[in-house]
Amino acid sequence: MSMKTEALQAAHGAEEQPLHHQFEELPQQNESYVVGMWVFLVTEIMFFGGMFLAYVLYRWRYSEAWFEAHTKLDIPLGTTNTVVLLTSSLTMALAVHFAQLRNKRLQLAMLGATIGLACVFLVIKAFEWSAKFQHGLVPGPNFTWEGLVPAPQAQLFYSLYFGMTGLHALHVIIGIVVIGVLALLTALDHPLVKNDFIPTELVGLYWHFVDIVGIFLFPLFYLIPK
Amino acid sequence: MSTVAPVFQGESPQSPPSYLKAGHTIKSWLLTGDHKRIAILYLIAVSVFFFFGSIAASMIRVELVSPRGVMLENDTYNKVFTAHGIIMIFFFLIPAIPAVLGNFLLPIMIGARDLAFPRLNLLSWYLYVAGGLCALLAMAFGGVDTGWTFYTPYSSMYSNTNVTLTIVGAFIAGFSSIATGINFIVTVHKMRAPGMTWFRLPLMVWGSYATSVIIVLGTPVVAITLLLVVMERVFHIGVFSPELGGDPVLFQHLFWFYSHPAVYIMILPAMGVINEVITCFTRKRIFGYHFIAFSSLAIAGLGFLVWGHHMFVSSQSMYQGMVFSLLSYLVAVPSAIKTFNWTATIYKGSVRFQTPFLYVLGFIGLFVVGGLTGLFLAAMSTDVHLTDTYFVVAHFHYVMVGGTIMGFLAGLHFWWPKFFGKMYPDNWGKLSALIIFIGFNLTFLPQFVLGYLGMPRRYHYYYFAPEFQFWHIASTAGASILAVGFLIPAVYLLWSLKYGPDAGPNPWGAKGLEWTIPSPPPTTNFVEIPVVREEPYAYDAEADEREERVPAETKR
Ligand code: HEM
Ligand SMILES: [Cu+2]
Numbered sequence: 002m003s004m005k006t007e008a009l010q011a012a013h014g015a016e017e018q019p020l021h022h023q024f025e026e027l028p029q030q031n032e033s034y035v036v037g038m039w040v041f042l043v044t045e046i047m048f049f050g051g052m053f054l055a056y057v058l059y060r061w062r063y064s065e066a067w068f069e070a071h072t073k074l075d076i077p078l079g080t081t082n083t084v085v086l087l088t089s090s091l092t093m094a095l096a097v098h099f100a101q102l103r104n105k106r107l108q109l110a111m112l113g114a115t116i117g118l119a120c121v122f123l124v125i126k127a128f129e130w131s132a133k134f135q136h137g138l139v140p141g142p143n144f145t146w147e148g149l150v151p152a153p154q155a156q157l158f159y160s161l162y163f164g165m166t167g168l169h170a171l172h173v174i175i176g177i178v179v180i181g182v183l184a185l186l187t188a189l190d191h192p193l194v195k196n197d198f199i200p201t202e203l204v205g206l207y208w209h210f211v212d213i214v215g216i217f218l219f220p221l222f223y224l225i226p227k
Numbered sequence: 228m229s230t231v232a233p234v235f236q237g238e239s240p241q242s243p244p245s246y247l248k249a250g251h252t253i254k255s256w257l258l259t260g261d262h263k264r265i266a267i268l269y270l271i272a273v274s275v276f277f278f279f280g281s282i283a284a285s286m287i288r289v290e291l292v293s294p295r296g297v298m299l300e301n302d303t304y305n306k307v308f309t310a311h312g313i314i315m316i317f318f319f320l321i322p323a324i325p326a327v328l329g330n331f332l333l334p335i336m337i338g339a340r341d342l343a344f345p346r347l348n349l350l351s352w353y354l355y356v357a358g359g360l361c362a363l364l365a366m367a368f369g370g371v372d373t374g375w376t377f378y379t380p381y382s383s384m385y386s387n388t389n390v391t392l393t394i395v396g397a398f399i400a401g402f403s404s405i406a407t408g409i410n411f412i413v414t415v416h417k418m419r420a421p422g423m424t425w426f427r428l429p430l431m432v433w434g435s436y437a438t439s440v441i442i443v444l445g446t447p448v449v450a451i452t453l454l455l456v457v458m459e460r461v462f463h464i465g466v467f468s469p470e471l472g473g474d475p476v477l478f479q480h481l482f483w484f485y486s487h488p489a490v491y492i493m494i495l496p497a498m499g500v501i502n503e504v505i506t507c508f509t510r511k512r513i514f515g516y517h518f519i520a521f522s523s524l525a526i527a528g529l530g531f532l533v534w535g536h537h538m539f540v541s542s543q544s545m546y547q548g549m550v551f552s553l554l555s556y557l558v559a560v561p562s563a564i565k566t567f568n569w570t571a572t573i574y575k576g577s578v579r580f581q582t583p584f585l586y587v588l589g590f591i592g593l594f595v596v597g598g599l600t601g602l603f604l605a606a607m608s609t610d611v612h613l614t615d616t617y618f619v620v621a622h623f624h625y626v627m628v629g630g631t632i633m634g635f636l637a638g639l640h641f642w643w644p645k646f647f648g649k650m651y652p653d654n655w656g657k658l659s660a661l662i663i664f665i666g667f668n669l670t671f672l673p674q675f676v677l678g679y680l681g682m683p684r685r686y687h688y689y690y691f692a693p694e695f696q697f698w699h700i701a702s703t704a705g706a707s708i709l710a711v712g713f714l715i716p717a718v719y720l721l722w723s724l725k726y727g728p729d730a731g732p733n734p735w736g737a738k739g740l741e742w743t744i745p746s747p748p749p750t751t752n753f754v755e756i757p758v759v760r761e762e763p764y765a766y767d768a769e770a771d772e773r774e775e776r777v778p779a780e781t782k783r
Contacts, residue, residue, distance in 0.1 A: 023341035023418075025756060033343045033417040040409045040443055048447035051455070051481050055466050058477060140471070141463040153465075153472030160464045160471070164455070 066154035079223040089118035100201035112184040243749040260345030266331035276318040283311035288703040304687035305372035312375030324496035335741040338420025343413040354403035361396030365389035379467035379478040383459040408442030422759035434499025437523035449485035483534035497634025507737040508584035509576025510768035515568040522561035555605035577768040582656030586637035593629025618678025644730030648746040651723040663712035669705025673698040
C-alpha cells in the first residue's frame, strides 16, 4: 500500500469491513466467528482429553515403570522446544495486534516469525524422535527395553508419548499450513481477509490452543517425579 | 431491519424465487451454501443409507427364520449385522433429524437468513458423504465383523476384516456431525431475530441446541478412541491391547462415554419435532414449556454420566456399577417429564388426526416402552441376565426406530409441504403410519420375549432352543410389514413432488416463523428479518373456530 492511499484512508476513516450475507450487522458477524472458534476449541479439548485420560490411568497404574521410562527423554531439548513454542505464541499475539491496527507489513512479519518458530519446533522434535528410533524405544515389534521394570509397561509410556506428541505435532503442521494460507491471502489482499482482522484472530486462538497443549505435554512426559 | 412484525409475507409478484428455483444446474446444488439446499442433499443421502441399512436388516431377519440359519455363513452373518448397525447408527440415525429437518428449519425458526457458517455446513455434507463412502467401500470389499461397537482387542489385534477403512469412515462422519453441532450452537446464540428471546425459541430449537452440545462434547472423544484403535492395528501403538500393556476396558469406557450420549443425539431432535407437531394438531400451547426446554439440557448433561450401564459385566467394580445404575435411573426423569407434558398437551386439545399426528402418537407409545425397558436394563441384577440378549436389541429398537424414526417421519410429513410446496395424500399417510406401527410392534415385541427366554444377540442360529422359532418367525413377518410401511411414504412423497396439490404457505394453520413465509421459501428466507412479539405455540382453538379456519374433518 502506497503512502498516498494510506494517507487517504487515514483521512476518510478506514475502509469498511465486509459483511457476509447471512449476517445483519458487523458485531454479530465478528462475535459469531469468535464463538464458533471457541466451540471448536472445546471439541479439541475433548479430542485430546481421551488421550489424557489414558495417560492418567496408566501413569497411576504403572508409576514405577513410567518413571524409569521417562528418564530416557531429553530434557534440554524438551525445554528448548517449550520456550520456542511460547515465543511463537507471543509472535502470534503480535500478529493479531497488528492486524487490528491494519498494519499489514508488521502483521505479515509476525505471521512469518510464527511459522519460522513452528518449523524450529518440528525440527527439534524430529531430532528427538529419531534418537528414539536409534535406541529402539519406538513401540512395535522392534521395541527393546533393558531395565528392571516390565517392557510392556515401558512400551505403554512410549505409545502415549508418540501418540500424544505426534497428535500435537500434527496440530503444529496444520497450524503452519493455516498461518501460511492466511499470510498469503493477506499479502494478496484477498477479499476473504481484506480489512478484516477476525481471520487472524481465529488463527491466533487456534495457535494458542496448540501451545497450551504443548505446555501440558512437557511436564507430563519429561518431568515425572519419582 | 424492520420494526413492525409482518404478519404474513405471502407470495407477491415481486417476492424472490424459491430456493428450489434459485439455480437449476447440478453445480448450483453441489456448491450451494443455502441451508435449505444442503438439507435436501442430506435428505437424499440419508435415504440412500437407510435403504442399504434396511437391506442388511432384511438379511438378518431372513437368516433367523430357521433354528440352524437359512443362507449365511457365520462370518457373513457377523458382517451383515455389523453393516446394519454401522450404517443405521452413524449414517442414518445420528444425522437424520439434525442435518435434514434441523438444517432446513433451525435458521428459519429463529428468524435468520442462514446458519452462521454456510460453507462449514456444506463441508459437513461432503464429510458425511466421504465417510459413508469409506464405510460402504469397506463393506463392499470384504466387510467388517466387529459389530458397530468395535470392541478391542478383537477389533485392534485379531479381526482380519476391513476394520481400518470402516473406522476411517466413522471418524470422518464424526467430524461432519461436529461441524453441524458448532454451526447450530453459534447460530442459536448469535443469529436470533429481534424479540426472539431464549424462552420464545420453539422447542425444536432447544432440542437441536442440546443435541449440538452433546455432539461437541462427545464426538471428539469417540474420534480419538477410534483413532487409537487404528494406531494399535496399524502401528502397534498399544493402548487397549493387553499384549501391548494396555487395558481393553479403557476402550469400553471411552467408547460408551460417547455412545451413550449418542443415543440422546438420536432421540433429542426427535423429541423436538414432537413438540412442534403436537401443539399444531391439538391447537394448544405446549404444557410446561420451561420444563421441556430444561429437560433437554438435563438429558444432555446427565447423559454423560451413565455410560457405565453398558459395562455392568465388563469387570468394572460393583460400586461403579451401583453408581452408574442409580444415575441411569435419574436420566429417565427428564424423559418422563417430557412424556407427561406431551400427554398433558393432548388432554382436552382439539385433536386433528392427520398423518404427522399419528406418527406422534406412535412415537409416544413406542418411546415409553423403550424407555421403561431401559430401566430394566439399568438395574444391575436384571441386566446380568438380560445383557447381550434380544431384550437389549428390542429395547434399543423401541427407542431408536420407535423414537427417532417415528419422530423423523412425523417431522418429514409435517414440513414436507414447507420443503417442496406440495401436499401428499393424507389418507395414504395415515395408512402407512398405521402399517408401520403394527409392523414395528410385531417385529420387536417378540424380541423382548426371546431375550427374556435367553436368545443371545448376534447369533445366527438357535438350534439349542428350537422353541424360539415361533417368536423369530413372528418377528420376521413383522419386519416384512414394516418394510411395506416404509416403502409407501417413499412412493407417495415422491409422487407428490410432481402431482401433489399446492400446499400454500401454511396448510396446517401452524404457528412458528417458518409458516409465515412462502412454501417453498425463498433463498434468503425472509424479505425482511421479522420482529418476534409472541410466545411460541400461541394456538387458540376458539379463535380457530370463530374464524372458521378449522377444516371439516376436525374432531373435538
Ligand atoms: C430412558 C432411558 C434409558 C435407559 C435407562 C437405558 C438403559 C440402557 C442400558 C442399561 C443398556 C445396556 C444393556 C446391556 O447391554 O446390557 C442400554 C442399551 C442400549 N440403549 Fe438404552 N436406555 C435408555 C434410553 C435409550 C435411548 C433413548 C436410546 C436411543 C435412542 C437407547 C439406545 C440404546 C442402545 C443402542 C443400546 C445397545 C448398545 C449396544 O450394546 O449395542 N437407549 N440402554
Ligand atoms: Cu446407554
